[in-house]
Amino acid sequence: MKHMYIFSMNHGMSKSAVSDSLACEKSSLPQPNNLPGSFQEAKHLISPLLMPLQKYDACINDCVLYRDTKEKQFVTLQSCPVCNEPRTKNGITQKRFTYMPVGPRLSRWFGTTNLCKLLYANRLSVNGTVKDFTDGKLYSSWFQPGGVFEGVPESLAIPLSLFTDGVNPNKHMTSSKSMWPIILTWINLPIDIRQLLGPMLLVGVIPSGIKGSEPKSLEPYLELLIDELLSLTEFTVYNQYEAAPVTVKVALLQFLCDIPAFSKLFHLSGHGALRSCPYCTEAGQHCKHLHKTIHNSNRRFLPADDPLRTADDFGSVEQREKPAPYSPENEIQLREKYDRKPNNNQKSKLQKETGLKGKYSLLRLPYHNRMQQMQPDAMHTLADFIGHLLDALTGKHSTTKVQKCEQSFGRFNDVWNSFPDSAVIQDPRPTKKRKTTKDTSTEIPHSVPWSLSKEQIKEADRRASEICYTDVQDITPGPHFSKPWTLRTMNSKLQFVTSGGLEWCVKGFLPPTQEETLFFLLNVLKRMITPVLKECDVQQLQDDVHTALCLLEKDFPLSLQNLTTHLIHHMVDGLLDFGPVYGRWLFPYERANGWISRQCLRKGVEESTVMETYVIYDWCVHMVLSQQFKPSEVFSGESRLVDLAEKLSSEQTETCIQMIPDQHDQATSRKEKSTLKKSKLTPQMMDAMFRFYVNVMAVNVMSFQDSVMEDHRSCSVVDNCGRTVQYHGKGFKRKTASVVKIPSVSGVQFAEILYFLSHQMNNCFQDWVVLNEFPLATKENGFYCFEPTSVRQRLMHVSLLSQPLVHVRKEGLLWVLNHC
Template sequence: MVLLRPILSWDHHGEKINRGGHYDGSQNHVIGEDDDMYDAFEILRDIGEQYKFNNVEEEPNKEAANFYKLVNDAFIPLYPNCEEHSKLSFVTKLLHFKNMYGCSQKGLDELLKLIGSVLPSPHTLPETYQNVKNKVRGLHLKYEKIDACENDCMLFYKEDADQDKLVSDICGADRYKVQKNPKKARVAKKVLRYFPLTPRLQRLFMSKHTTEYMRWHKTRNVIEGQISHPADGDEWKQFDRRFPSFENESQNVRLGLATDGFQPFHDKHSRGYSVWPIFIVVYNLPPSMCMKDQFIIMPLIIPENRDPTKDLNVYLRPLIDELKILWNTGVTTFDKSLHSNFVMKATLLWTISDFPAYGMLSGWSTYGRMSCPICLGDVRGFQLKHGGKVSYYGTSRVFLEPNDPLRKNNKYGSRETRSVKTRYSGTAVKNYCKCIKFYPHGKIKWRKPEDFGVTHNWTHMSMFWELPYWETLQLRHYLDVMYIENNVFDNIFHTILDNDKTKDKEKSRKDCEHLKIRNELWIHPDGTIPQAPYALTRDKVDKLCKWVKELELPDGCSSNIAHCCKEDKRTLKGMKSHDCHVFLQKLIPIMVPDLLPKSIGDAIIELCNFFKDLCSTSLRRHDLEKMEKDMVKILCKLELIVTPGFFDLMEHLPIHLAMECMLGGPVQYRWMYVFERYLHKVKLTVKNKACVEGSMAERYIEEELTNFCSLYFESDVATLHNRLQRNDVPQ
């Protein structure tokens, strides 16, 4: 075959190449008159380890044939006597340009015409964007389309994947849309896009630019007593002790899973539709890589007409099956740096999500009186008589030491004798879930399990329990610091400003009287409401708004908070999560001493400093132990200051955050800021409104390819891997 001629002279491991240049064994590519031409050839060398090129006797399969064609293109110059670019190298750079700078398909078509008109004939430049995609098809990592029931009760997957299976086994709903023309291909009502995880992990080992970093977690410098990476946390260390064979192989992969939903349409009539991507983080990589967009893997794109709730479980099935294979048997993978094959295994350490999605992943409902997923019903809120909402007022004292005098303080309305100190083990939680009768998935006949909201808050058995090691983990699901911090800031700030979002309303004062606490805040017999000491007067609010308007923060610290200040309404609106993060940790401790009494201001400042210390990139265990105890005392102080309506679940959860840092390491590796920014980027890739998930999937595999190829570009080509930071100056 003509197709295989260049390949037959290319040894599998690259020992010899005969193409007019000379081979440099240290760089693993051909050196000709201009070295820039062969960046594409080097890409093929790293990926080509999975194909056998010597002694080819049979016809190659479709995937291998596409790859062999790329090898030919790596030898073909862009135009006669061109020494700077090959056909393949120029095409990959064009695709990188398109994705790096957001060029549209039509714009790239026009650019191809313009470049083609100035190139000498005959040239090999493709004429359209579609032709460019066809040229690099052999480099793409594939994805699968799996039909799903429109009621989210099952996937048409594995034994149910037969196209002749027309209805769901559970709800009886039709699998396909009604077609007017029976000759046309049948179209499923709902389709899950699945991007296999294994080949994407293998590619990290097959490239010489990333393979050494996959062992960074094992070779990094460790400072005794310092927690600066998840590997320093107790969860990672305990896992290594339980599974020493996994720990002994430095190439085994540690993963984290994250998810969140977004609405792809701006049209108010389509706001019910949402898309839920699943993300995978590779914790083997160093901090400068593992949380960056180009190294985050998106294995699933889940379509939903509304929040998936417990039915998210159904769509995780392909990923869970693959994770079980990666744990039980592993897959043979080639390590480029060691030039040898090894059996790669992987483990999922935890999930990352905001609090509503926490309930979907864990199976524990995050609503109601037992909504805390850490306490699991040991600490319960109560419903306020007048406010009507669940309050966790007074529950902080159960975490105090047994002999602490605050337990007997009558200002709380009662004495506290209970103690809660334990986190339930995974084995205990799994065994408890097995005793509950859960109903099938789907939105047709959704029913709560027996005793739901009375003895437990479990809605479903999480799919993650099928992983053999999941019950040995202590964390399993992380509380998102970003989400909690944002809600804590809103409660504090709006209560201080005494605006429409305040937690101190007339019903809150009636609840104080009902609970016989804070009698200075009770409503007077004539109906007047006394001024709370923690609420600012109008003059002080005006003073605060003026200060915010004149505030100048360092570049990149936050958005322009001055634009969020509405002086006429005496409030701040439109602040993003990161603005709340900056305001809580940096600005509230500055403004509070001048506006509030010292006792109140000190308690608020201590709360702000807790989050500031918690978000440090380097932590120490003894500091975290002290912070855990201090957080309980801070909440106890606030319970003597603010009304019970202030203490919703978000004011209870900070008690558990210091322990999660001891188990899992710094919050920067597991908060949602990274994934919220990535979701914004994904949302911008939706160009075809008629097929949202398909548009996202095609753009993702294209960006995945260009990010990989850009590792091999010359240093003077701007890529995501070498672009300057916000305030850096080019040399």
């Protein structure tokens, strides 16, 4: 077991390495022994425990799978009935698809006690808040009269979501390859479980096309999945929790993809088309100067009486209503009309008018409703939007093309008229021609109101290099404006905004109008991606987002008004239905794609090797989650999967489905407590602790230790959203001490953590901190600042602290960036 666990968990470990390890261990143990001597022997030994795999030959052009169905008999064909391409070449199948059925894995889940009881546990929720997709209105509608799960208990309903995207396992562009994994997730499971690769259900990897190109169609592969889902609509499994057979219902009700994947999945137009929005019938406008489609319809999302609809700055009055989506009936009619067109020219013309490209296989599902089951991908959308904003600030949207576009709409006339005739705006980015040592690009005039000058970019880089981030952020301080690759990941772009770093770096550089618009926009973006939303605040947030994007259209160039900007309107409008975007991030799926790409060791047949490894990984995950194998007893080190398995087996699973332990009890699992320094409590400390337990925690103190254990390193706490928050003491591994906000009746006050204390009360450890308390903070230019001199030291429980704050030390003051 442990060898297979190491093989599946270590990315890119070869089978020969496992064989060598097994052979070495077999020869070292007393002879004779039953240890397998190679990977193949070990796999043969556990093969009865592995999930079955189904292998199908596929057309090289992705027309069909050679399998028999009720409607078609293809298994004996030797050529494709659509394109007439041969099934084999030189006696070898040209393309093969490996499929891992869903039904056996669902049956195994219900047959495992500690996994099955998750579905019967009580959900922790607070009235008036939305934390996950399961708190949204759409999820509730599934169980109401007329819903797909009407009359079905939630514990016996299996709503699934589907993710697919192109993956290139080769790092070199000369050998590019695009294969498409199909991953299902169980929506009923808590967010910290369903977003792990183990509980995810990888059903197959669609092979790439000729010479590594994208598959021409996903339809034959999706039809295989749809056939199984239709057969599993209602099926019987043995429920270990109830110790009896039960009938469960399966439905595919959510799709998590980016825009190119949605286009391929639902037969929609691409992001550059005039009708590129998959959520409404809004038509963009092609700009011949920018050579792209712009969407300058932001004011349509405003109320009818909003003053911005008639503002003179836009050059026209907006009287159109909010763009409406296609109704399911109308969409079906248009897709059927597309399929009936006699030639490709007429089909292409209809596609440009409607944005639809015919019927697709998912329509076979009786409950399918595309508009209710897809939502904009917040990860790519917001990261791309922030990247475009950074490009505008650094001058990449101040070129000749942008100038001609603005002049064609009669915008910023005072800006263009102020330029001398010799000041020609050119694209500052280097061309893709042969590299030259001399830069021939013309300087960008500073009078462009949405970009920074060279001196301002240097100052912004200096400010960005001085920011002290916390462990929550993945950003390394650096020159993010002159060297944009320092923010190359999507997560770093999002965190640069949410941490207040972007606002801090450009403060005071833009004209007042543009700066006010930009900061208002950054503020609403922060509010959009919070993991917990209050229902009473959502309407105001939606209004603010629509207004901010209208102001962006007014004060910044139209080159920013692409499909990405337009999708933000739909994203915020669906918060109450779909829940916070935090529960629909694609980051976990991108990590799953990373695991898949690292398993592609055998070139040419990458897809099959991935599935052969995944079937072992799937079994190892099941053994760990069911606690039949405990890696912590064999290996040292921490693992999110192992920690999750220990939580699943705990008694708290019955009452806490979200796997969020009480933040007052985080110290119970700290193994190094016996090695920490012990010290006696002073009377003042004992009094403060006792009053906190009785008055704040409202517990009956049964036992109270008069000593504490000191820890000068760090402390981990799980917040109410299930995220781990890491605090650092002063001098820990050269990290700066965590700066936090503390409760104060006099005003806003911050403190710096010195070290941690662990106190035992009622046989449970409680984490405390000793702080350096700073003077009261004042707010200047939108940020809190204060002198970082200690007023006094103070003892405080960790539950009273805010999360560690991003800050900057400048000119004898400490500025807090992400607490406004």
